[in-house]
Amino acid sequence: MNIQETYSALGLSDGEYERILGLMGREPNYLELSLFSVMWSEHCGYKNSRPLLRRFPNEGPRVLQGPGENAGVVEVGDGWALAFKMESHNHPSAVEPYEGAATGVGGIIRDILAMGARPVALLDSLRFGPLGEERNRYLFREVVRGIGGYGNAVGVPTVGGEVEFSPAYSGNPLVNAMCVGLIRVEDLMRSRATGEGNAVVLLGSKTGRDGIHGATFASDELTEESESRRSNVQVGDPFAEKMLIECCLELLKQDLLVSLQDLGAAGITSSASEMAASGGVGIDIEVEKVPRRETGMEPWEVMISESQERMLAVVEPERVDEALALAERYGIGGTVVGRVAGHGDLRVVENGEVVGTVPAEHLADAPVYEREVVRPAYLDEVQEFDVAEIPEPEDYNEVLLKMLSHPNLRSRRSIYSQYDHQVGTDTVVLPGADAAVMRIKGTKRGFAVTTDGRGRHCYLDPRGGGAATVAEAYRNLSCVGAEPVAVTDCLNFGSPEKRAGYYQLAECIEGMSEACEAFGTPVVSGNVSLFNETDRGPIYPTPTVGMVGVFEDVSRYATPGFKREGDIVVAIGR
Amino acid sequence: MKVRVLVRPKEGILDPQGEAVRGALPALGFGGVKTVHIGRLIEMEVESADEVDAMCRRLLSNPTIEEYEWEVVS
Amino acid sequence: MKVRVLVRPKEGILDPQGEAVRGALPALGFGGVKTVHIGRLIEMEVESADEVDAMCRRLLSNPTIEEYEWEVVS
Amino acid sequence: MRIGVTVFPGSNCDRDALYAVERMGAEPVGLWHAEADLKGVDAVIVPGGFSYGDYLRPGAIARFAGVMGPLEEFANEGGPVLGVCNGFQVLCEAHLLPGALLQNTHMRFVCDRVRVRVETTGTPWTAGGEVGEELTLPVAHNEGNYFADAETLARLEDEDRVVLRYVENPNGSANDIAGVCSEGRNVVGVMPHPERVSDPALGSDEGLKILRSVLVGAGV
Ligand SMILES: Nc1ncnc2c1ncn2[C@@H]1O[C@H](COP(=O)(O)OP(=O)(O)O)[C@@H](O)[C@H]1O
Numbered sequence: 001m002n003i004q005e006t007y008s009a010l011g012l013s014d015g016e017y018e019r020i021l022g023l024m025g026r027e028p029n030y031l032e033l034s035l036f037s038v039m040w041s042e043h044c045g046y047k048n049s050r051p052l053l054r055r056f057p058n059e060g061p062r063v064l065q066g067p068g069e070n071a072g073v074v075e076v077g078d079g080w081a082l083a084f085k086m087e088s089h090n091h092p093s094a095v096e097p098y099e100g101a102a103t104g105v106g107g108i109i110r111d112i113l114a115m116g117a118r119p120v121a122l123l124d125s126l127r128f129g130p131l132g133e134e135r136n137r138y139l140f141r142e143v144v145r146g147i148g149g150y151g152n153a154v155g156v157p158t159v160g161g162e163v164e165f166s167p168a169y170s171g172n173p174l175v176n177a178m179c180v181g182l183i184r185v186e187d188l189m190r191s192r193a194t195g196e197g198n199a200v201v202l203l204g205s206k207t208g209r210d211g212i213h214g215a216t217f218a219s220d221e222l223t224e225e226s227e228s229r230r231s232n233v234q235v236g237d238p239f240a241e242k243m244l245i246e247c248c249l250e251l252l253k254q255d256l257l258v259s260l261q262d263l264g265a266a267g268i269t270s271s272a273s274e275m276a277a278s279g280g281v282g283i284d285i286e287v288e289k290v291p292r293r294e295t296g297m298e299p300w301e302v303m304i305s306e307s308q309e310r311m312l313a314v315v316e317p318e319r320v321d322e323a324l325a326l327a328e329r330y331g332i333g334g335t336v337v338g339r340v341a342g343h344g345d346l347r348v349v350e351n352g353e354v355v356g357t358v359p360a361e362h363l364a365d366a367p368v369y370e371r372e373v374v375r376p377a378y379l380d381e382v383q384e385f386d387v388a389e390i391p392e393p394e395d396y397n398e399v400l401l402k403m404l405s406h407p408n409l410r411s412r413r414s415i416y417s418q419y420d421h422q423v424g425t426d427t428v429v430l431p432g433a434d435a436a437v438m439r440i441k442g443t444k445r446g447f448a449v450t451t452d453g454r455g456r457h458c459y460l461d462p463r464g465g466g467a468a469t470v471a472e473a474y475r476n477l478s479c480v481g482a483e484p485v486a487v488t489d490c491l492n493f494g495s496p497e498k499r500a501g502y503y504q505l506a507e508c509i510e511g512m513s514e515a516c517e518a519f520g521t522p523v524v525s526g527n528v529s530l531f532n533e534t535d536r537g538p539i540y541p542t543p544t545v546g547m548v549g550v551f552e553d554v555s556r557y558a559t560p561g562f563k564r565e566g567d568i569v570v571a572i573g574r
Numbered sequence: 575m576k577v578r579v580l581v582r583p584k585e586g587i588l589d590p591q592g593e594a595v596r597g598a599l600p601a602l603g604f605g606g607v608k609t610v611h612i613g614r615l616i617e618m619e620v621e622s623a624d625e626v627d628a629m630c631r632r633l634l635s636n637p638t639i640e641e642y643e644w645e646v647v648s
Numbered sequence: 649m650k651v652r653v654l655v656r657p658k659e660g661i662l663d664p665q666g667e668a669v670r671g672a673l674p675a676l677g678f679g680g681v682k683t684v685h686i687g688r689l690i691e692m693e694v695e696s697a698d699e700v701d702a703m704c705r706r707l708l709s710n711p712t713i714e715e716y717e718w719e720v721v722s
Numbered sequence: 723m724r725i726g727v728t729v730f731p732g733s734n735c736d737r738d739a740l741y742a743v744e745r746m747g748a749e750p751v752g753l754w755h756a757e758a759d760l761k762g763v764d765a766v767i768v769p770g771g772f773s774y775g776d777y778l779r780p781g782a783i784a785r786f787a788g789v790m791g792p793l794e795e796f797a798n799e800g801g802p803v804l805g806v807c808n809g810f811q812v813l814c815e816a817h818l819l820p821g822a823l824l825q826n827t828h829m830r831f832v833c834d835r836v837r838v839r840v841e842t843t844g845t846p847w848t849a850g851g852e853v854g855e856e857l858t859l860p861v862a863h864n865e866g867n868y869f870a871d872a873e874t875l876a877r878l879e880d881e882d883r884v885v886l887r888y889v890e891n892p893n894g895s896a897n898d899i900a901g902v903c904s905e906g907r908n909v910v911g912v913m914p915h916p917e918r919v920s921d922p923a924l925g926s927d928e929g930l931k932i933l934r935s936v937l938v939g940a941g942v
Contacts, residue, residue, distance in 0.1 A: 096638045148831050152862070153772040155734025205593075209586055233638055235583075237590035239732050239775025294586050307588070329756075331597060331731050418831045420862040422918050423770075425738040428925070439923055441741070555923065580689050591777040598774055601756070602786035604703055606695035612778070613689040615654050616669070621680035629678050633669065661869065662894070664827050688778075707786070710779055710815065712822045713869060 006030070010037035016367055023362045031300040031348060031356035035363060038266035038304045039273060042530050045366025048496040049528045052506050055513045056523040062485050062550075063524055070114040070191060070262060071181070072524020074486045076550050078443045081185045083117040086125070086178035086451070086490045086546045088529035092211075093146075093175040095233060097139045101146030101175050102236035103308050108179040109156060110262035110311060113245055116189030116252050117181025120424055121438055122151050124161035124177050125451040125490070125544040129170025131407060136165075139173050146236075147177070148418040153238035154245070158419035159427055159436035162451055165407045168459070168540040172532050176490040178546040180449055182440065189252060191261040193275035193283060193314050193340050198258055200272065200283055200338035201320070203327055204244045204310035207267075208293035210234040211306030240309040240332065247330035248311060256323045258314040267305045269363070271312040272338070273346045276360035282341035283360070287350050289337045299348055299355050314340060369496075373507070376500035382460050429559055434479040439554045446554025448482035450547055453492075455540030462504045466511025466543055473547035474519050481558045482549030487516055489526040489545050494538025496530050504541035505530075512543060521547060575619070577626050579644040581635045582613030613640070617647075649693070651700050653718040655709045656687030687714070691721075723748040723937060726763035728793070728809075730755045730784045734771035735806065735917060742917035743767070746933050755787040765802040765846070765936050766793060768809030770862070770915060780823065780865050781811035790816060802846035802936050803909045807863055810901070810911030819904055819911045820878065821870030826863070827894030833862040837889035838900045838914055842882045845903045847910045850935035857928045859914035861892055866913040868895040868902070878902055885910055 001009070007017045010033060020028055020036050028036065042048055058066040064081055065073035071085035089104025105122060112119045124147050129136035151158045156179070193200075211234045251257050259279075261271040268285060276283045287299045293307070315323045320336060327334025341347065346363060348356040393399045403409055416431035428446060429437035435450035452473040458465030470487065477484040489512065494501040516523055532539040551557065562569075583589040589611050596610040616634050620626065626644055635642040657663045663685055670684040690708055694700060700718055709716040725748045727739045736752070743750035751763050760766065773784035784790070797803045797818050805813035813819045826832055835858050840851040851857075870878065875896055878884055886901035893913070901912030916929030 096636070099639065145830075152831055152833075152864075153732070153734075153775060155771060205588075208588060210588065233587075235588040235590065235639060237588060237593070237775070239590060239594055239772065239777065242732055242734065242772070242775075293588065417833055420831070420833045422833070422860055422862065422915075423734055423738065425741060425918055425921065425924060428923065582689060582691070590775065594775050594777045595783065598783045598786075601788070602707070602783065604699060604707065606699070607703075608693040608695070609691075610693075611691045613691070615656060615687040615689045616666075617656065617685045617687070619682040621682070625678050625680075629673065629676075629681075633672065633676060633678075662824060662827065662867075664825055664829050664894075668829060707782060708778065710782065710822055712814075712871075713824065 007033060010034060011041060012037050016040060019367055029356060031303065032358050034300040034304055035269050035346065035356065035358055038269055039363040040366040042528065043265050044270050046528055047366045048369050048530055049491065049505065050368050051370045052509050055509050057513060057517050058522045058524060060486065060520060060522040063522055064185065064188065066522070066524050067526065070111040072486060072488060073115060073188060074524060074548065075185060076440065076447060077445055077552065079185050080440055080443065080445065081183050081188065082447055082548055083112050083115040083181040083183055084178065084488050084546065084548055085111050085525040086176055086488045086544065087111065087527040088490050088492060089175045089177065090173065090492065090529050090532055092233065093143055093173055094171065097142035098146040098149065099233055099235050101143040102150035103234045104175055104177045105147055105150040106236045106238065106241050106308055107264050108177045109154065109241065110264065112179045112181035113248055114189065114191060114260050114262040114311065115181060115183065116187050116260065117183035118249055119156045119179050119181045119245065120426060121180040121436065121449060122156050122158040122177060123449060123451045123546060124158065125174070125453055126161065126163040127169040127174035127455065127542060128165050129167055130165050133170060136170060143173060143175055144415050144418055150236050150238045152420040154242045155423050157421045157423045157427055159421050159438065160431055160450060162453065163412065163415060164455065166455065166540065168455065170536060171534040172539050174492050174539070174542060176492070176544050178451055178488060180548065187252065189260050191259055191275050191278060193259055193279035193281055195258055195316065196281065196340055196342045197317060198340040199315045199317055199320050199336045200285070200340065201313045201315050201323060202290060202310060202335050202337045203247065203313060204332050205237060205240050205307055206291045206293040206333060207302055207305045207307045209297065209301055209305060210308065212301055212304060234306055234308050237309050243330045243332045244309055244311060247327055247332055251313070251323055251326055256315060256319050256326070258316060261312045263310040263312060265306060267303065267307065268312065269303045273360045273363040275312065275314065276344070276346055277364040280344065282343040282345045282347060283338055284341050284347045284349055285338040287348050289335055291333055291335055299350050303348060371496065371502050373503055374499050376503050378500065428554060429480060429557055433559050434476040435482065437480050437554065437557045444553045446551040448477050448480050448549040448551070450476040451544055452476065453542050453544035455542035458504065458508050458542060459540040462507035462541055463511035466508035467515040469543055469545050470512050470515035470519065473545045474521065477547055477549035479558065479560065481556055482551055484519060484521050484547055484549040487521050487523045487545055487547050489523060489543055491526065491528045492532055492539065492542040492544065493530050494533045501538060508541055508543045575623065575646055576648045577618045577620055577623060577644055578647045579616040579630055579634055579642055580613060581616065581640050581642045582611055584639055584641045587639045649697065649720055650722045651692050651694055651697060651718055652721045653690040653704055653708055653716055654687060655690065655714050655716045656685055658713055658715050661713050723765070724751050724763045725749065726751045726753045726760055726766045728753045728755065728766065728768050728789055730773035730787055732771055732773045732775050733769055733808070735769040735915065736771065739767050739769040739917045742920040742933055745920045746930060746937065748937065753789050755789050758788040758791050760792045760796055766796065768803065768805040768812050770807030770809060773808055773812060780808055781815040784812045785815040794818065797909045800906055800908050804847050805911040806915055806917065807913055810913055811865065813909060813911045818909050819902055820874050821868055821902065823865045824867040824869050825865050826867050831864040832892050834892060835860050836892050836914065838886045839889055841884045841887050844882060845885055845907050845910050846936050847932055848885055848935055850938040851931050856889060857931065858926065859916060859929060860918045861914050863913055866893040866895065868899040870896065886912055886914065
């Protein structure tokens with residue numbers, strides 16, 4: 001392979017390769033190129049969405065941590081805070097639904113854990129094609145099983161979510177998972193690496209070839225070829241995750257960690273380079289020390305493997321033994337795999353020999369593609385439609401029955417009854433209401449959480465749909481009696497390289513931002529999933545919103561349902 | 575005729591069950607076990623063996639993460 | 649040495665998984681399958697075969713509901 | 723009264739059980755799986771979860787953990803032991819209770835609230851209830867389908883050892899059994915989670931009827 005074939009195969013464009021040459025001042029080797037390729041994928045580098053994301057308001061009186069960390073954090077009161085984030089696992093779930101959904105749950109839990117918080121609630125926002133098609137039925141059944149299979153075992157209750165069916169999602173399901181964690185304000189952890197000479201410790205499972213180039217894969221359209229790249233799929237191990245959670249929380253409690261970061265997309269590469277870049281330091285990874293599950297792995301494979309259930313921690317040298325002993329007690333792996341260094345590079349060392357060096361800030365410095373926002377032609381067409389033209393139904397009873405039995409409206413019980421929604425004994429309002437309500441033990445306080453998405457609305461009117469999505473979440477929280485405080489989101493869109501896709505993305509963000517400003521609910525974290533397209537075309541633009549609200553007194557919650565004969569029914573609003 | 579199908583995690587794919595069992599064994603008093611892999615055993619009574627391979631591929635195993643082998647046992 | 653253990657539901661014990669697979673086959677166009685039973689396949693690398701039977705009895709199978717067989721495969 | 727709660731790798735209702743013990747008005751004591759020491763507790767709860775990931779079979783591995791030796795001794799000497807959900811599975815695997823828990827017949831995990839009937843008050847964990855009394859308790863399991871051979875089932879019924887029975891069977895259990903006790907009656911296993919309904923803040927404390935029985939039995 002010549003160099004151009006090599007970088008193209010890694011998903012880098014000519015311009016991006018030029019940029020790498022410029023930054024490095026020399027030709028990168030294959031390992032270094034791999035590092036750039038994963039860090040500059042849309043999934044890690046947000047190269048198509050970053051300029052648009054700046055539009056989101058992200059400040060507010062309760063915000064302790066906005067976007068940029070592993071999760072956003074808001075203050076609840078009495079010294080408590082909530083860390084939360086939503087993330088997509090659409091592509092992995094399209095290929096292997098059970099494991100894709102399961103590892104999606106595992107990944108978002110580790111994001112919350114990285115903030116030092118105990119994960120206390122999960123939600124899932126799902127989209128599938130119509131259930132008349134066998135493949136869609138399979139995806140739906142297995143995704144739900146996967147979410148339950150992981151969440152139930154790991155002991156974090158799945159307290160809410162939503163699901164919709166539409167032909168727009170056939171073959172490209174959306175699987176978005178949200179996690180909320182609880183933490184004392186003073187215990188908030190950040191991922192910034194500091195302290196030259198501190199040890200970098202890898203915690204959790206062994207490293208295999210799982211998900212190699214998964215981050216690049218997640219940023220591609222689904223094609224026959226990506227189907228055949230399935231051998232990359234990651235398999236989740238909720239048991240290992242459970243032990244990882246308990247171990248990390250204990251390490252934090254005993255004050256043994258300087259910083260903590262989850263290993264998600266792009267594995268050690270992204271975690272180490274992000275920790276280094278935000279701390280303004282360098283990190284040396286001694287790649288031969290990384291415990292492996294498979295033989296014959298190359299350094300680049302170890303560096304970008306997405307093996308699940310791993311965390312990276314920075315530990316002071318004199319606390320290392322204590323930290324490793326604790327990992328042993330929890331039956332998980334704990335290995336010193338590197339050091340914080342004075343230089344600003346991510347340096348990969350194999351048996352004493354440097355096999356790759358890239359300044360961490362360059363890896364974080366993905367190119368940004370700003371495009372012109374041009375209104376696509378389809379909008380005029382769809383907006384011409386006049387609702388008044390729909391003929392009045394003759395039999396409203398029949399319409400009502402039809403509506404009630406529609407897959408998008410009928411009861412979700414068959415889904416949430418497969419999720420343990422009570423483990424932890426904090427779930428005050430169970431699934432089936434407008435939002436889940438959780439208490440915080442030892443206080444009168446609590447919080448409510450919901451997820452919402454309106455793909456069709458966003459397709460017909462991206463700005464209005466974006467705003468309405470936020471408004472729906474806001475209403476859901478209001479209905480249970482909570483004060484809505486902040487938002488996380490997952491932007492599921494088609495290709496931004498196409499005019500309609502980019503317009504939808506930009507306009508939805510605008511609509512969501514306007515609504516968030518109006519409601520005073522800043523966006524504190526989120527995730528982007530672009531290129532959701534199959535040969536049948538793009539999905540509906542589907543930003544999903546996860547909103548969190550708080551209660552000063554959680555006993556003052558409301559639930560839907562008529563409570564008493566004779567009560568008066570009032571409709572509020574226009 | 576009776577057919578036996580063995581389904582196991584593909585080479586290189588994580589086998590959390592096997593790992594957990596192996597990891598637990600020494601503490602449980604079972605020494606000397608180096609690796610453990612856990613899969614599925616499927617035994618079927620079929621009229622002919624013609625379609626067994628197709629069944630393995632389409633239903634009995636998940637080709638994304640598993641491999642299978644089968645044999646006629648009687 | 650490599651040991652293979654097969655664990656299956658005892659005769660007469662409900663096997664909902666096996667039933668479900670059998671029930672799903674016709675819809676996929678696979679006829680002529682009379683019974684399906686699903687059990688566990690365990691493959692281990694062990695230092696000696698001395699303890700394998702005890703492991704099967706005490707850990708790898710539950711005699712209340714399952715039966716096992718094992719063999720050295722290499 | 724001091725009540726121990728075992729903590730296996732993968733237990734996930736251990737913290738809930740410890741909290742419920744506090745709600746009962748007793749002193750909670752965590753019992754780490756690797757330590758062969760019951761720390762002098764007066765009763766033990768084996769909580770729910772997925773010990774060792776439920777890999778192999780639920781409860782199969784946990785049964786060999788260090789804490790199980792003294793627990794078996796304690797049980798054989800008549801000490802009150804309650805297994806909840808995965809704890810029930812562990813106690814069956816350890817032969818402290820008869821039978822086994824198979825996969826739910828509908829093959830799905832089920833999380834719901836179900837009505838159960840108290841069938842006997844002759845155990846330390848139901849002494850505070852009434853025979854025939856109905857409770858609404860949460861269930862959350864994939865393998866809750868109680869199985870025992872015909873002879874064992876007949877014995878359990880004859881000897882009044884069915885402790886809780888489902889009013890509506892959520893998993894296919896033989897004889898609608900939701901809980902049984904040992905021959906000595908001191909070891910009880912139940913699939914429903916009494917600890918999840920032990921706090922009015924969550925809408926019900928019916929589970930305390932079961933948990934607090936052990937205080938009644940001990941004359942507290
Ligand atoms: N995929 C899911 N996972 C968990 N719970 C769900 C899911 N889908 C729906 N629910 C539950 O059912 C409730 C009602 O669903 P739905 O009518 O779709 O919600 P909404 O009130 O947001 O329109 C949700 O608030 C949630 O509690």
